[in-house]
Amino acid sequence: MVTLEDVARHAGVSLATASRVLNGSTRQVGASLRAKVEQAAQQLGYRTNVAAQTLARGASNVIGLVVHDLTDPYFAALADGAMRVAEDQGMMVMVATTHRDPEREIAYVATLNAQRVRAVLLSGSRIADPAVTRRLREELDRYRQTGGRVACVGQALLGTDTVTPGNAEGAADLARALAGLGHRRFAVLAGPPWLITAQDRVAGFTGALAELGLPAPQLVHGTFDRDGGYTAAAEVTDATCVFAVNDVMAVGALASFRDRGIRVPQDVSVAGFDDIATLRDLVPALTTVRLPLADMGARALELALEAVEEAREPRVERVAGEVVLRESTRPV
Amino acid sequence: MVTLEDVARHAGVSLATASRVLNGSTRQVGASLRAKVEQAAQQLGYRTNVAAQTLARGASNVIGLVVHDLTDPYFAALADGAMRVAEDQGMMVMVATTHRDPEREIAYVATLNAQRVRAVLLSGSRIADPAVTRRLREELDRYRQTGGRVACVGQALLGTDTVTPGNAEGAADLARALAGLGHRRFAVLAGPPWLITAQDRVAGFTGALAELGLPAPQLVHGTFDRDGGYTAAAEVTDATCVFAVNDVMAVGALASFRDRGIRVPQDVSVAGFDDIATLRDLVPALTTVRLPLADMGARALELALEAVEEAREPRVERVAGEVVLRESTRPV
DNA sequence: GCAAGATTGGCAATCGTTTTCCAGGAGGTC
DNA sequence: GACCTCCTGGAAAACGATTGCCAATCTTGC
Numbered sequence: 001m002v003t004l005e006d007v008a009r010h011a012g013v014s015l016a017t018a019s020r021v022l023n024g025s026t027r028q029v030g031a032s033l034r035a036k037v038e039q040a041a042q043q044l045g046y047r048t049n050v051a052a053q054t055l056a057r058g059a060s061n062v063i064g065l066v067v068h069d070l071t072d073p074y075f076a077a078l079a080d081g082a083m084r085v086a087e088d089q090g091m092m093v094m095v096a097t098t099h100r101d102p103e104r105e106i107a108y109v110a111t112l113n114a115q116r117v118r119a120v121l122l123s124g125s126r127i128a129d130p131a132v133t134r135r136l137r138e139e140l141d142r143y144r145q146t147g148g149r150v151a152c153v154g155q156a157l158l159g160t161d162t163v164t165p166g167n168a169e170g171a172a173d174l175a176r177a178l179a180g181l182g183h184r185r186f187a188v189l190a191g192p193p194w195l196i197t198a199q200d201r202v203a204g205f206t207g208a209l210a211e212l213g214l215p216a217p218q219l220v221h222g223t224f225d226r227d228g229g230y231t232a233a234a235e236v237t238d239a240t241c242v243f244a245v246n247d248v249m250a251v252g253a254l255a256s257f258r259d260r261g262i263r264v265p266q267d268v269s270v271a272g273f274d275d276i277a278t279l280r281d282l283v284p285a286l287t288t289v290r291l292p293l294a295d296m297g298a299r300a301l302e303l304a305l306e307a308v309e310e311a312r313e314p315r316v317e318r319v320a321g322e323v324v325l326r327e328s329t330r331p332v
Numbered sequence: 333m334v335t336l337e338d339v340a341r342h343a344g345v346s347l348a349t350a351s352r353v354l355n356g357s358t359r360q361v362g363a364s365l366r367a368k369v370e371q372a373a374q375q376l377g378y379r380t381n382v383a384a385q386t387l388a389r390g391a392s393n394v395i396g397l398v399v400h401d402l403t404d405p406y407f408a409a410l411a412d413g414a415m416r417v418a419e420d421q422g423m424m425v426m427v428a429t430t431h432r433d434p435e436r437e438i439a440y441v442a443t444l445n446a447q448r449v450r451a452v453l454l455s456g457s458r459i460a461d462p463a464v465t466r467r468l469r470e471e472l473d474r475y476r477q478t479g480g481r482v483a484c485v486g487q488a489l490l491g492t493d494t495v496t497p498g499n500a501e502g503a504a505d506l507a508r509a510l511a512g513l514g515h516r517r518f519a520v521l522a523g524p525p526w527l528i529t530a531q532d533r534v535a536g537f538t539g540a541l542a543e544l545g546l547p548a549p550q551l552v553h554g555t556f557d558r559d560g561g562y563t564a565a566a567e568v569t570d571a572t573c574v575f576a577v578n579d580v581m582a583v584g585a586l587a588s589f590r591d592r593g594i595r596v597p598q599d600v601s602v603a604g605f606d607d608i609a610t611l612r613d614l615v616p617a618l619t620t621v622r623l624p625l626a627d628m629g630a631r632a633l634e635l636a637l638e639a640v641e642e643a644r645e646p647r648v649e650r651v652a653g654e655v656v657l658r659e660s661t662r663p664v
Numbered sequence: 665g666c667a668a669g670a671t672t673g674g675c676a677a678t679c680g681t682t683t684t685c686c687a688g689g690a691g692g693t694c
Numbered sequence: 695g696a697c698c699t700c701c702t703g704g705a706a707a708a709c710g711a712t713t714g715c716c717a718a719t720c721t722t723g724c
Contacts, residue, residue, distance in 0.1 A: 001478045003710055014674045019712060027713090030672065045474045047446045051386035052710035055679050060383065062426070062447075070415070071408045071609060080403045083429055092443065094394070095427045097415055111424065114379045115394075142377050146333045226613070251613045258615070277403060281558070281583045283590070283615045335680055346704045351682060358683095362702065384680035387709050 002044045011040035023048060054116060059147075062092045063301065064112035064120040068100045072225070072248060073276035074293060078123050078153055081297030089305065091118065098124075100224075102132045109139045119149040119304035123297070125197035125224075126155045133157060151304035153296050155196050156316045161303040163296045163317050167197055167273075168204030170289040170321025171243070174271060175208035177323045178241050178287075182332040183269065186217035187239035189232040189249050191224045198224060201245040201273055217243070226252040233257060240268060240332050247272035247279055250286055254328070269329035273321070284327035291321050334376045343372035355380060386448060391479070395633065396444035396452040398428045398437060404557070404580060405608040406625060410455050410485055413629030421637065423450065430456075432556075434464045441471045451481040451636035455629070457529030457556075458487045465489060483636035485628050487528050488648045493635040495628045495649050499529055499605075500536030502621040502653025503575070506603060507540035509655045510573050510619075514664040515601065518549035519571035521564040521581050523556045530556060533577040533605055549575070558584040565589060572600060572664050579604035579611055582618055586660070601661035605653070616659035623653050 008018035013033055021029050021037040029037075040046075054060040063086055067075040079095065086093045094117060096108040105122070112120050120143065126133060137158050140150050149161075156162035178186070188205055191198030206216055220235045222228035229244050229252025236242055244250035250272030257264050264270050264284055272279075275290035296319055303315060340350035345365055353361050353369040361369075372378075386392040395418055399407040411427065418425045426449060428440040437454070444452050452475065458465060469490050472482050488494040510518070520537055523530030538548055552567045554560035561576050561584025568574055576582035582604030589596050596602050596616055604611075607622035628651055635647060 001710095005710075015711085016674055016676095016713075017672085020673090024712065028672070033673080047442060047474070049387070049710050050447045051383045051392065052679090053712075054383035055381070055387055055681085056710075056712040058679070058712095069412075070402065071405065071412045073403065073405075073610075076403045076408050079427075080401075080429070083402070083427070087429075092426050092428065092447065094424050095411075095415070096424065097412070097419075110379060115382045115424065142379070255613050278405075278610045281587050282613070333680095337680075347681085348683080348704055348706095349702090352703090356682065360702070365703080381680050384709090385682075387711085388680075388682040390682095390709070 001049075002046050003049070004046070007037065007040045007044055007046045010044060011036040013037060022046070023053065060116050060118055061090065062094050062115065062117045063304070064094045064096065064108075064115065064117040066096045066098060066105060066108050066112075066120065066122050066124075068098050068124045070095065070097055073278050074246070074248070074274055075123060077277060077293035078297035078300075081294030081299075082121055082301045084294070085298045085301040085305075100124075102127055102129070102136070106132075106136050106139050109136065109143060113139070113143040113146075113148060117148070119151065119301065121151055121153070121297070121300055121304060122158070122160075123153040123300075125195045126157045128194045128196055128199065149304045151300040153300045155200075156314065157196075159314055161300070161315045161317075163300045163303065163319060165197075165291050165296070166318055166320045167200035168207070170273065170291075170323070171201040171204030171245075172208035173321070173323045174243065174273070174287075174289050175205045176212065177325060178243070178269070178271060178329060179209065179212050179214060181241075181269070181329060183241040184214055184332075185239045185241070186214075187236040187242045188217045188219050189229055189236075189242060189244040189253060190219045190221050191228065191245045191249065193221055195224055198245045205243055222249075224249065226255075229253040230256045234260070236268075241271070241329065242268060243271050243273075245273055247274045247276045247286065247288055250288070250328075251279075251282065254282070254284075254286070265328050265330040271329055275324060287326045287329040288324055289321035290324050292319065295319075334378050335381070336378070339369065339372045339376055339378045342376060343368040345369060354378070355385065390448075392448050392450055393422065394424045394426050394447065394449045395636070396426045396428065396440075396447065396449040398430060398440050398444075398452065398454050398456075400430050400432045400456045401557075402427065402429055405610050406578070406580070406606055407455060409609060409625035410629035410632075413626030413631075414453055414633045416626070417630045417633040417637075432456075434459055434461070434468070438464070438468050438471050441468065441475060445471070445475040445478075445480060449480070451483065451633065453483055453485070453629070453632055453636060454490070454492075455485040455632075457527045458489045460526045460528055460531065481636045483632040485632045487532075488646065489528075491646055493632070493647045495632045495635065495651060497529075497623050497628070498650055498652045499532035500539070502605065502623075502655070503533040503536030503577075504540035505653070505655045506575065506605070506619075506621050507537045508544070509657060510575070510601070510603060510661060511541065511544050511546060513573075513601070513661060515573040516546055516664075517571045517573070518546075519568040519574045520549045520551050521561055521568075521574060521576040521585060522551045522553050523560065523577045523581065525553055527556055530577045537575055554581075556581065558587075561585040562588045566592070568600075573603070573661065574600060575603050575605075577605055579606045579608045579618065579620055582620070582660075583611075583614065586614070586616075586618070597660050597662040603661055607656060619658045619661040620656055621653035622656050624651065627651075 229249030233256035561581030565588035
């Protein structure tokens, strides 16, 4: 393993000079020495030992990204956006997948803290369990106390900089748009009752219906994934329009209806939320609420990384969803 | 920032003892001291400084994963499988996305080397450029010379342990299956000419057709992604069956046909390769060649991590693809 | 030609662990 | 009771960088 000292010796300069040429930057090094060092490094195939560098500098060039499930296009898009920013800043990304286990989320924050990552990005809905939220927050506070930066994509419940999707507003807009098509009897595939994202979307949707003087929709709970949508759809009775609180659930619902010979949109309209990329080639094209997922991931990382004075209020950036009507919904 | 020394002092023991209790493990520590140390660590909220640990140990607990594009379900599935193994082994995963730029792939190997990651997993097709391959290999060799472990998913061109999909065989099987449906005039959406995965699949497919005494298919090149499939499909003339060398291209092709009012499978049959998860809900369901992507990712990481004697032959594990006929293809 | 200031190079302390070696005490055998 | 082994705890030397400080050299203005 070739070290900086080897390079320095080989180039006939001091350790300090070699370091300044290859890594540090505030100080100038004369052209001739600089060339010698660079050549030596090249010849020897020197690669900085980042662990040593991190230790000496007290800060790493890694950021931690916590997602629920990388194979979910929602998180893949967020991750992709964040990674773009990371690359621009010359940083690497460490990814942790919780598979929706809050305990694992807490444990990963601790691990990422141990890694002394520069920033942690938490994505995915918070859950409505005060005990879990408190412990997660404790772990985050411990991390931030020693200079760690944190940002979230989702609900602003952790006292961190946050990019928050307008879940309630988007769902309300969607409800109004669907009501505008003449629908009056709705069902909502509502996901798990403890998932705040799901709650907000349900609340926004039903709230808007109530404002319009329409009857409350049928609520069917289930998991927040494709299969949750599939099974929940089977329990829908007597609705002309089904709103699944996220797109993958809507995809499951479409499959359920197809399997049972129920035509979309002729027999029932279906709408989702998020506008994940894979919707693009679905038949029928899915009505949904578009969120700029990659941008949200990118923006969250920017928030985490931006230098700011301490002890400030956490910044919360709201991003609005945009209703996109497509073929899966039609007028009654 | 609370250090191990703080913990030791607080517990009234030496640094060595604290280290042995909290991290190392070969040596015993008496129950009473052990308890004291653990309690102190707990109270102070101690988090191991992994950078220091890595430096001292000379080995990290991180593995590096190089993919082309995380939002491509193919890579997401591979990554997911690999991450499962990593989690079992208590390791973190650093993800690098090259966006199909070979230079970036080489650069990331260098960066991951600098990070002293325990192992590097390279996924995605190699390209048919000897100069690039040589430089990548040099970089990998540099990494391995100092104890780095490497495994690939794809072609075994880098002298590393490799999990290789049976591209040619799978495509040949597919060709025979499609010919069995009575198709005789084929087109192949062949992807970029320099991508070896694409080459192999094209070769396997056309080879099998030749063996059957069928005319050579029309070859249309393009990019290896959804849009590549979309545009390539438009150039297909006079074929009853179109084989796209991967699923996302096939999805693009389906969209192209749909946009042009060409019905699948009534007017033309379409097949893909990989069996990515998102196919599940496509209409029509896509005929493809199934690869156990998550398992392949997992297996590759296992190969990289398994302790083995040095200077052995690289292991190459072949995984066969399985033809899955679905609705997008039908007898002529 | 000289003092003041600006550059540039090097020494050595430091970051937070792990781990080798050493010492002292407990327990067993003759 | 002497001797040997085994076990446990601590002191201190790595690990490979960064960086504050000092010294030497080079400019520059007068």
